[in-house]
Amino acid sequence: MRALLPLFLLSAAAVGVEIALTRFFAVASFSEYGYWVISIAMTGFAVSGVVMVLGRDAFLRRAATLLPALPLAMLVAGAAGWIAASANPFNPLELQNPATAWPQLENILGYYAALFPFFFLAGLAVSLNFVARPERIGLVYGYDLLGAGAGAVAALLLMLVLHPFLLVPALLPLLALATALAGGRRWRIAAVTVLVAAEAAVFAFAAPAVSQYKPIYAPLNVQGGQVLGEWTSPRGLYQLLDNFTERLDTDVTNNAGSMGMPAPPRAYGLYRDGSRIAALPMRLPVEAGHAPGALDAAPYALLDAPRVLLLGAAGGFRAAEALALGAAHVTVIEPEAVLRDALRHGLGPVPAMAPDPRITLSDAHPLRAAGRFDLVDVSGDFLSADDQNRHAYTREALAARLAQLNPGGMISIPVSIRELPAYAVRVIATAQAALRLAGVSDPGAHLAVIRSAWNLRVLVAREAFDEARVAKLLDFAEARSFDLSWAPGLPPGREVWNELSAVSLDSGGVDSGSGSSADAVAEEAAALLSGTPRQDAFDRSPLTADRPWLSPLVRLPAVGAAIERMEVLPQPEIGLLVNVAVLAQAALLALVVAGLPLLARGSLRVRPAMMGRALVFFPALGLGFLMVEIALIEQAALLLGDRTAGFALVLTAMLVFSGLGAVLAGRVANPGRALRIAALLALVLGVGAAFVLPGAVAAALDLPFAVRAGLLVLALAPLSLAMGMPFPLGLDRFRQEGAALLPWAWALNGAFSVVATPLANLIAHGIGIAPLLLAGAACYLAVALAWPRSSA
CATH class of the missing domain: 1.20.1250.20 (MFS general substrate transporter like domains)
Structure with a gap:
């Protein structure tokens, strides 16, 4: 068993470094590029097996030397790989431009070149343990897996106290310890010497940084900007920013001045792994004078003193807005742990939400909220605030919320249309499926879609929209220069305030739609609800509990077209x-x-x-x-x-x-x-x-x-x-x-x-x-x- 402790340690180091590298990609790049780390790691393990097949006898003859030497080689390769990976200027946004894509492909190969040696040596060490101890394969594999599990736990515990860019250096000493246990006195001296040199090189030459294409990069570098707080955890790296660009991000009418409404207030910005997840109020009481001019106010124009279930508090702004719009009571569910704690206890300079008998902060899960409501209102940043919030957008979740509505009640669901109108159509399709699941025979009569140039709200009503409600919604939209893209019985020939063209991979770019309305959502919603949905490269099927992802939308058969037209995605x-x-x-x-x-x-x-x-x-x-x-x-x-x-x-x-x-x-x-x-x-x-x-x-x-x-x-x-x-x-x-x-x-x-x-x-x-x-x-x-x- 003592002879297998080095295997336990090197397996722990390999998995720990793999997890640490995924955190590096999440902070410095985008989390989906963490797939590369898994691919590189398993490729290294696979190639090590090939090499072991071809050179098995030679490796066996030198096993006594290689067993302590391989962890030391991993230590050197890990330090060098981390230095090279942190210096890689990869920019995924340039992959979308044919003129700049080739250098980025070279940078991808650079990641492979930097990180492959470490995982190849790890695989070689594990496979050599199998070959050298064929009579104890079960025990060898058991130590390998137990070490990997221990490495995962170690990486996660380190995330509680260390910045993500310090995780790899913190895990490298496991390899020096593996060498010290596998060899004699000379190996122990070598392990200490190489560890000191490797860590010195890492801290001298590694330069991990947030790349300039991350959302946090610009606010971090504006004049007078400050980082007011930084918190690290396995959930992510949280940073609270204060600068002149940080405001409450909500769609407000261009007519706010003539309607006597203030602009959305200044705010602190809370970022997780470099992406903004919420605006947080700077003072109490929370300002909400802009609320009547916001797109989010649309359902409140149709309801009288509603009891509201609010999914996502937007740092407390949404509860204040709901009260300003006439809500009788607001039940707030904030699943994101840091945002929820900020509401209860504050966060750095951010004040806690002020006690108010009209507001209840619930600990319930978004899928298990109990009670009866007139409005289920989903905040605009709810979907981006936490990965798991996507489950609230599924057909099954919406059908459950419909069952909680009082007569005349409705659900209000936000969707961003800044880049692809098809995202909105998919949410409309999900609402349609939820209504059918709830027993509604004509879903189109229960749906309304109102939008600005950048965002959209899908209103799902328990009872069909009548003529009076549609007229109210139309008046609300036109007074604020918003567009009513769909409502039952909507009169034709309306003026479009915010043109929205369709994005098509089939035509190779952006088109103006099939009609003259210049409202891609209106055209697609009408086709979808009439039973003839558009068929192209994008998937518009409903979100379900088994497939709760709003993106990606590109269908697999259309991947070729997507690669050719990456710049529009x-x-x-x-x-x-x-x-x-x-x-x-x-x-x-x-x-x-x-x-x-x-x-x-x-x-x-x-x-x-x-x-x-x-x-x-x-x-x-x-x-x-x-x-x-x-x-x-x-x-x-x-x-x-x-x-x-x-x-x-x-x-x-x-x-x-x-x-x-x-x-x-x-x-x-x-x-x-x-x-x-x-x-x-x-x-x-x-x-x-x-x-x-x-x-x-x-x-x-x-x-x-x-x-x-x-x-x-x-x-x-x-x-x-x-x-x-x-x-x-x-x-x-x-x-x-x-x-x-x-x-x-x-x-x-x-x-x-x-x-x-x-x-x-x-x-x-x-x-x-x-x-x-x-x-x-x-x-x-x-x-x-x-x-x-x-x-x-």
Whole structure:
């Protein structure tokens, strides 16, 4: 066991650095580029298996030297890679311009060149441990997984106290400790010397910084601007800014002056990972004189003293606005933890929300709010304030809110149309589906759509809009130069105050629509609600509990057109193209690794039938484990109300319990029987999770956080134990057919793990989370079928 402690430590360092690098990309770039880190890591592991196959005998002869040397080499590579990655001038926005795209492609290759050596050496060290200790494969794999779980926990704990740019240097000492434990006195001296030199180089030459295209960059650099506070946590890096550009970001009529209304007030800006999530008030009482001129006031013009359920408080501004617009009572739900604490206790110079008997700050989950309301009002920044808030936009969530409305009540849903009108159409389609789910036969009669040039509100009414309400809404819009894009019985020939052209990949750019109205949303809403929705490159299907993502909108068959016309796409859509590119690269790598026996020219010395079984067994494990893991992370994020917490708990629990399963696999008397039981148990539990987990998660949302986390771990334990057994059992079984199969199996598993991550994301976004779980579970059926029945 002592001999395997270095493996435990280097695995912890590898996973910890991987997580730390994803945080680096989230702060310095956009979070979707964290996929590269996963891809680079798994590519390094896969290539290390290829190298081990081709040079197995040479590595074995030098194992005594390599086992302490590889962690030290990882330390050097990790420091050098971090310095190079932090200096990379990558700008994803330039990918959208053909004239500037090529240098950015070179920068992407620069990330691979910087980070690949570290993960290649990590994979080489792990595979050498397998090759050097073939009789203890279960124990070796168990220490590998347990170390990885410990590394995930270490990275998350460090996020509580360290800036994201300090995480990688903080994890490098684990590798020096691994070398010190694996070697003698000279190795310990070398470990200390190299660690000191590497850390000195990191702090002297690494220059991680927020790039100039991030939303926070400009306000950070305006004259007189100040950072009033900075808080770090696993949820993100929070920064509170004060400068002359920070105001309440809300759509107000251009006629505010003639209507005697003030402009939206100055505010502090709260940013998370470089993106603005809210404006926070500078003083009490919160100013709301602008409220009657705001687009958000539209539903209040139709309701008399409504009881309001407010999803998202916009730092307290929205509650004040609702009261100024005549609300009798406002129940506020703010899911984002830092914003909720700011309302209760203040944040730095930001005052806490003043006590008011007309306002109730609820701790309920947005999907579990109880009570009866006249208006469910979603704040304009609700969707961007927290990743999990997207679940409030689904068909099922809207149908539940409709059931809570009093007679005459309605839901008001904001959508940004700054970049793609199709986002609004997708929300309209979701509202239409929710109304049908609630038993409404003519959804169009219950919908109204009002917009400015930049934002839009979809109003979903419990009862059909009558002529009087439509007239009131039209008067409200025209008095403020807003546009009423849809309402039942809307008179034709209206003047469009804010022209809005359609964005089309089919025509290669922006067009003015099919008619003369110059209102793309009006045209698309009319077509959608009449049963003839527009069919093009963009997906306008409703958001559902199983597919709760508003973006990306580009359909997979239209990826080619999207690549050609990247300049017309907003940033959220580029993540899909990155995902497809990573998948293409991963598939190429998997083909190369799968064809390794041809490159090795018979050095594997294994029967073709056995190679065929290995080509099913180990790729299925690589695909299945990560597909199930990614699906469970999505459900856990909803359960815990935080994607980081969900990711951390699922990753740690699965690694730890899979590690225990691997250790258990090394002690079974009948490997074949144990393998079949474990694989079929993984299949049954995975299929059961696909059907049972969504309802169980929804039912548990109101429980205390500790109880939800405990229930999640209990649910993960049996599945993870079962999923941890097949890989070491397979390594041991296939090794009996030929020793060189062991590193090839490691390479196959790594290569198809690279494929699994982007493939899983495409399946989840394109088909759903439940189908992803079913696909991952089905891989374990393939594992059971591919198991060699005998060694004869």
